[in-house]
Amino acid sequence: MLIKLIFYVNKVEIISKYGYPVEEHFTITPDGYVLRLHRIPYGISFENTTTKGIAFLMHGLLSSSVDWILTGPNYGLGYVLADKGYDVWMGNARGNSQSRNHTTLNPNDNAKFWNFSWHEIGIYDLPTMIEYILLKTKQKNLIYIGHSQGNTAFYVMASMRPQYNSKIKVQLSLAPVAYMGHLKSPLIRFFVSLLRTEHKLFLDLFGAYELLANSGIFTVLATILCRDASITQILCTNIWFLLGGYSPHQINATMLPTLLAHTPAGGSIRQIVHFGQLVKSNDFRQYDFDFENIHKYKSFTPPRYDLQKITAPVYLIYSLNDALAAEVDVLRLCKSIGTSCKEKFIIADHTFNHLDFMYGIRVRELVYDKLLEFMALYK
Ligand SMILES: *[C@@H]1O[C@H](CO)[C@@H](O)[C@H](O)[C@H]1NC(C)=O
Ligand SMILES: *[C@@H]1O[C@H](CO)[C@@H](O)[C@H](O)[C@H]1NC(C)=O
Ligand SMILES: *[C@@H]1O[C@H](CO)[C@@H](O)[C@H](O)[C@H]1NC(C)=O
Ligand SMILES: *[C@@H]1O[C@H](CO)[C@@H](O)[C@H](O)[C@H]1NC(C)=O
Numbered sequence: 001m002l003i004k005l006i007f008y009v010n011k012v013e014i015i016s017k018y019g020y021p022v023e024e025h026f027t028i029t030p031d032g033y034v035l036r037l038h039r040i041p042y043g044i045s046f047e048n049t050t051t052k053g054i055a056f057l058m059h060g061l062l063s064s065s066v067d068w069i070l071t072g073p074n075y076g077l078g079y080v081l082a083d084k085g086y087d088v089w090m091g092n093a094r095g096n097s098q099s100r101n102h103t104t105l106n107p108n109d110n111a112k113f114w115n116f117s118w119h120e121i122g123i124y125d126l127p128t129m130i131e132y133i134l135l136k137t138k139q140k141n142l143i144y145i146g147h148s149q150g151n152t153a154f155y156v157m158a159s160m161r162p163q164y165n166s167k168i169k170v171q172l173s174l175a176p177v178a179y180m181g182h183l184k185s186p187l188i189r190f191f192v193s194l195l196r197t198e199h200k201l202f203l204d205l206f207g208a209y210e211l212l213a214n215s216g217i218f219t220v221l222a223t224i225l226c227r228d229a230s231i232t233q234i235l236c237t238n239i240w241f242l243l244g245g246y247s248p249h250q251i252n253a254t255m256l257p258t259l260l261a262h263t264p265a266g267g268s269i270r271q272i273v274h275f276g277q278l279v280k281s282n283d284f285r286q287y288d289f290d291f292e293n294i295h296k297y298k299s300f301t302p303p304r305y306d307l308q309k310i311t312a313p314v315y316l317i318y319s320l321n322d323a324l325a326a327e328v329d330v331l332r333l334c335k336s337i338g339t340s341c342k343e344k345f346i347i348a349d350h351t352f353n354h355l356d357f358m359y360g361i362r363v364r365e366l367v368y369d370k371l372l373e374f375m376a377l378y379k
Contacts, residue, residue: 018073019044020082027132029124033094034101037129038065040090043083044073052379053169054139055086056130060148060175060358061118061275064098064265065090067147067358070258077145080368086375087137091129093121093153097265117274117287118149122156127164134167143375144171144312147357148324149271151176155284155333158310168312170342170378172371174357175325176316178307178333180275181282182326192276247321247353250360259359284336307336315343315374317367319352345370 023039042051057068057077068078068090082088092098094116095107105113133142146154151173158165183189270287277288286302293300314337318330327346334341347366357367 018079020073020079025132025136027128028103029094029128031120031124032103032105033099033125034103035094035125035129036065036092036098037132038078038090038092038098040069040078040082040088042085042087043079043081045083051087052085052375053087054133054137054142055081055088055375056133056142056144057081057088057090058126058144058146058150058153059090059092059096059265060146060150061271062096062265062267063147063358064096065092066098066265071252071255071359075363077363077368077371080364084372086143089129089133089142091125091150093118093125093149093267095267100266114268115270116268117270118153119156119274119287121149121271122153123160126153126157127161130164130167141167141169143169143378145174145371146171146176147174148177148354149275152178152275155307155310155337156305158312159305159307160309162309162311165309165311170374171312171314172374173314173316173318174367174371175322175354176318176330176333177275177325178278178284178305178336179282179329180278180324182328183279183324184326185323188275188279188324191272192279247351247356247360249349249351250353250356250362252359252361255359284333307333308338310337310340312340313342313378314340315345316341317345317347317357317370319347319354319356320350321352322354324354343374345374 020040021042023041025037025039027035027037029035057065059065059067065078069076073079073083078088078090095114100107102113107113130142134140144154151171154171154173155178158168158171274287278284281288281301283304284307285304286297288302289296293302297303314334316330316334318325318327320327330344334344349362349366352360352366356363360366
């Protein structure tokens, strides 16, 4: 089992294992982060040289490009879209297991490396990856599909650097997170309650700002505790439900060791702290630096993200049992975006949770079929 997991860690091997073509690309942000991209240029069942265009997939918090293909053909969105004729590019945010590199900073001994939240992912990583993809493919625009934080960062980019809106044919938000005032996850609520105004101290406690990279020990634990026939597997499923919402019908417990070997894929403490700030403030705004706000923003509270600046069409695809993206918050997001918010689509299975968008057993019929329909509107 362990050998299998270690094998799984090599993304390129996972994809080519199923016979799909795969490419690995690197690009560097203006502030020096080396980002890794994975590409499936076409699928197995698609022998057509004219593609339907680019689908850019952006993972959520503590995830990576691996999550789009981990569940295998017919389940992993990366494969599904490639088989439907899309040129699939899967991004990686700074600091995750795939993009843990920098031109000058060392992630292992440099707190500066980890000094970012999804704000920086939005203003630096996304534009850099999008520019790179469009340059490589000689295309003018692409379809953007995000999960969770992959959407948060998109809203940041589209409002802070609005010139990028024209490069987005359509943005499809799976489990969109922006306003978080009504979030239900008990685990995250608890975490937020630990956040104090003196959060600097909190950050210091966590040392070098790196959070939950999947380490060898985590993989070993997940393998032992979560495997089939293990009495502790229920513990693993419960942690899963605590994070995403109780959803017993969608979970494939057999997959848990594999999933947990990749998730969490690492990130920065500040990403979580920034989300925590959204829960507390019930607003969608920039990072709260506390006493330094006045110096940084010339105001005591951080500025709001101006969602009205989003001009690319946005589709919000959400679920009623999402522990992180509550319906009230999603509806408010759509309202704030205004006329560019084209659709609010509720997943038919009302027990579908935040993580099921990536790993749910019935994700194909419940999510992807609709997604493909929306994509087809933007040829
Ligand atoms: C390729 O796909 C396009 C559009 O999907 C279609 O019009 C065309 O006939 C296809 N070509 C071949 C050789 O299958
Ligand atoms: C990190 O990025 C630098 C600059 O692109 C590159 O030379 C180096 O090989 C990379 N290191 C790893 C471990 O990928
Ligand atoms: C992190 O960045 C903020 C501004 O973005 C800066 O005020 C702070 O000093 C930085 N901290 C470190 C450890 O680099
Ligand atoms: C659950 O995952 C296992 C291992 O990947 C797979 O063999 C099985 O087909 C999956 N079951 C369902 C219902 O998707």
